Amino acid sequence: MAYIEPAPIKDKENPLESMMERFNIAAEKLGLSDEVYNVLKNPAKQVIVSLPITMDNGKIQVFEGIRVIHSNILGPAKGGIRFAPDVHIDEVRALAAWMTWKCAVVDIPYGGGKGGVRCNPREMSKGEIERLVRAYTMAMIDVFGPDKDIPAPDMGTGPREMAWLMDEYSKAKGMTVSSVVTGKPLVLGGSLGRTEATGRGVMVSALAAMQKLKINPFQATCAVQGFGNVGSWAARLLEERGLKIVAISDHTGAFYNEKGVNIVEAIEYRDANGGNLEGFTGGEKMLDPADLLTLDVDVLVPAAVEDVITIHNVNDIKAKLIVEGANGPTSAKADAIINEKGIMAVPDILANAGGVTVSYFEWVQNRLGYKWTADRVNRRSDRIMKDAFDTVYQTSLKYEVPMRIAAYIVAIDKVAKTYTFRGGF
Numbered sequence: 001m002a003y004i005e006p007a008p009i010k011d012k013e014n015p016l017e018s019m020m021e022r023f024n025i026a027a028e029k030l031g032l033s034d035e036v037y038n039v040l041k042n043p044a045k046q047v048i049v050s051l052p053i054t055m056d057n058g059k060i061q062v063f064e065g066i067r068v069i070h071s072n073i074l075g076p077a078k079g080g081i082r083f084a085p086d087v088h089i090d091e092v093r094a095l096a097a098w099m100t101w102k103c104a105v106v107d108i109p110y111g112g113g114k115g116g117v118r119c120n121p122r123e124m125s126k127g128e129i130e131r132l133v134r135a136y137t138m139a140m141i142d143v144f145g146p147d148k149d150i151p152a153p154d155m156g157t158g159p160r161e162m163a164w165l166m167d168e169y170s171k172a173k174g175m176t177v178s179s180v181v182t183g184k185p186l187v188l189g190g191s192l193g194r195t196e197a198t199g200r201g202v203m204v205s206a207l208a209a210m211q212k213l214k215i216n217p218f219q220a221t222c223a224v225q226g227f228g229n230v231g232s233w234a235a236r237l238l239e240e241r242g243l244k245i246v247a248i249s250d251h252t253g254a255f256y257n258e259k260g261v262n263i264v265e266a267i268e269y270r271d272a273n274g275g276n277l278e279g280f281t282g283g284e285k286m287l288d289p290a291d292l293l294t295l296d297v298d299v300l301v302p303a304a305v306e307d308v309i310t311i312h313n314v315n316d317i318k319a320k321l322i323v324e325g326a327n328g329p330t331s332a333k334a335d336a337i338i339n340e341k342g343i344m345a346v347p348d349i350l351a352n353a354g355g356v357t358v359s360y361f362e363w364v365q366n367r368l369g370y371k372w373t374a375d376r377v378n379r380r381s382d383r384i385m386k387d388a389f390d391t392v393y394q395t396s397l398k399y400e401v402p403m404r405i406a407a408y409i410v411a412i413d414k415v416a417k418t419y420t421f422r423g424g425f
Contacts, residue, residue, distance in 0.1 A: 019094045021332040026408035029399055036416045043093055044111075045069040049139040051117065053131050063119050065136045067143055070096035070112040073419050076147050077113030078103060078356060080154025080183075081136070081161070083129070087116035098327055099356070102349045104411035106388045108360045113149050115140070121156045133161050137168040144169060146179040146367070152359055153183040163188050179366035182359040191362035193377035194355075198325070199233025199303075200378065201354020204385040205346045206238060206299055206323045212393060213321060213344060218242035221297040223319070225249050226304030227277055230325045230352065232267050234301055239263045243299065247283070247292045250304075252276045254292040255283030294318060302329035309334050317343065324348040330404075339402050347404040349411065350392055357381045 020041065027037055051063040066089060069077040079099040082092075092114050100112030117136055121129055143149050144165075153162055162184045169180045178189035186192070193200075210217060222243045224235045227250040235245050244260040250270075255261065261283050269280050286292060293300065293308060294316040302308050303325025309317065314334040322338070322345040324330065330338065330345060338345055358381050365371055396406035 017332075019097055019328075022335075022404060022408050023097070023412070025401075025405050026412050029401065029405065029409055030413055030416070032412070032416060036419060039419060040071070040412060040415060043068050043070045043096060044072055045143070046089070046093070047140065047143055048089070049136075051132060051135045051139060053128065053135060055128055056125050063117055063132060065115070065117045065139055066092050067115040067140055067149070068092045068096040068113065069143070069149055070114075071100040071415060072111040072148075073415050073422065074100075074104060074111050075109035076111065076145070077149040078108075078110035078152070078182075078359065079113035079115065080152045081115040081117070081157050081165075082154040083117050083119055083121045083132075083156030083161075085118060085120045087118045092116050095327070098349060100415065101408060101411035102353045102356055103360075104414040105350050105392065105407050106353045106357055106384050107414070108357060108384075110150075110356070110360065113151070114154075115151060116154075119156075129161065130164050133157075133164040134168040137165045138172065141169065141172050144180055146177060146363070150179070150359075150363060151181050152356075159183060159185045159190065179363050182362040184362070189362070189366050191358055191365055191377060192372065192374040193381065194358050194362060195229065196233040196237070197358035197377075197381060198230045198352050198355035199235075200237055200381065201357065201385045202230065202234040202301060202303070202323055202325045202351050203237035203241065204354070204382050205351040205389055206234075206301070206321070207241060208386055208389040208393075209321050209323065209344055209346050210299070215298050215320065216242075220244070220299060221246050222299040222301065223247040223292050223295045223297045224301045224303060224325075225254075225292050225308065225329075226302065226326060227266070227270060228303070230355075231301065231303035232263070232270070234303060234323075234325055235261075236263045236267065238299075238301075246297060247286070247295055248277070249286075249289050249292050250277045252278035254286040254289035255280050256286050256292075256295070257283035299323060301325050304329070307331045309338075311337070314338060314341075317341070319343065322346070324351045327352065335402070335404065345402065345404055346389070347407045350388055350403070350407045353388065354381055354385055357384050 047067045049065045095114035096112045103110040162181045170176045184190040224231045247256045296318045299321045300319035306328035309330040311333045314337045327348045392407045
């Protein structure tokens with residue numbers, strides 16, 4: 001299954017406001033100056049373009065394309081391109097900022113960027129999507145670049161679209177530039193280990209947190225919401241390390257098995273069933289899929305969409321540990337109650353950073369012109385994720401704050417210090 005960068009969808013709460021609530025708390029703890037605060041809270045660049053595309057029926061349709069570079073203080077911007085009918089500037093700005101913090105948390109020399117085109121790829125032909133990707137690439141030809149802004153797949157895009165982007169950019173530059181984009185097919189310079197990277201990072205984060213909480217993986221239960229790329233890989237890798245996955249879900253429903261769902265069988269069923277779990281017999285179908293979130297389990301992995309843990313259900317959460325595979329699955333308003341209940345939440349900007357870590361490895365390999373083995377990719381990404389967890393955990397103890405705010409403190413402090421050393425603007 002192709003890798004898709006976890007990303008929130010438009011929902012009840014504004015994703016930009018949720019991100020800024022956490023940012024403001026961390027900034028206050030750090031005592032940021034007004035200058036640095038204003039630089040870090042505002043995107044460095046926002047580009048909106050109109051993309052006239054000839055459709056298969058011969059008519060011209062104009063699409064809106066967006067690219068936001070939140071920061072290039074640590075290095076070139078990095079972030080996915082989303083094709084969806086509900087793409088809007090606030091969401092792209094929030095995602096770009098999340099990428100800045102995510103890269104900083106795992107100590108990768110990237111800033112944050114994100115892009116999107118308002119379209120419905122499900123209703124478009126392959127040819128129409130290709131023309132749209134190529135038009136978007138040409139419109140952003142001065143924005144993109146291996147040393148400026150490196151896009152990647154996101155919702156509605158994948159390796160196929162990244163191959164077209166690389167080709168269009170390369171033709172404009174008169175040479176093959178594989179390092180302009182990550183998430184490419186393997187034959188075009190994609191990295192081994194990329195597909196499972198985000199789910200693997202969730203697994204590493206979960207095991208590190210369980211060690212702190214003294215939860216034995218071989219006696220622990222887990223529920224995973226979302227069974228796409230991130231959720232299924234996280235479930236599979238956690239099961240391999242001893243956890244009993246008692247519940248899984250996707251948009252077609254949630255399935256519970258007290259004795260443990262066989263994750264390999266579930267993945268095989270999904271892949272043979274049009275990519276969804278509808279009709280899966282390896283667990284009992286739950287009447288309300290949302291009840292998965294409130295099961296009495298040790299570990300809860302929300303790996304679907306944003307704002308699924310809210311003030312409406314947070315009091316019913318029974319898990320001792322939440323590890324966020326999706327971006328923004330916990331609303332800002334639910335944070336305080338999670339903290340009061342003593343639940344450890346490994347935040348999205350840490351837990352799902354395995355994807356961008358291996359994207360970074362893909363870029364490095366492209367620049368070197370040398371391919372790493374899957375074992376080397378996994379070892380290095382595991383080490384980066386474990387080191388990042390330990391740094392955030394120690395920061396949470398130092399500042400006496402939850403892991404989420406600690407992750408923002410680590411990220412903002414790194415970007416702020418780099419800005420200061422560079423002399424500001």
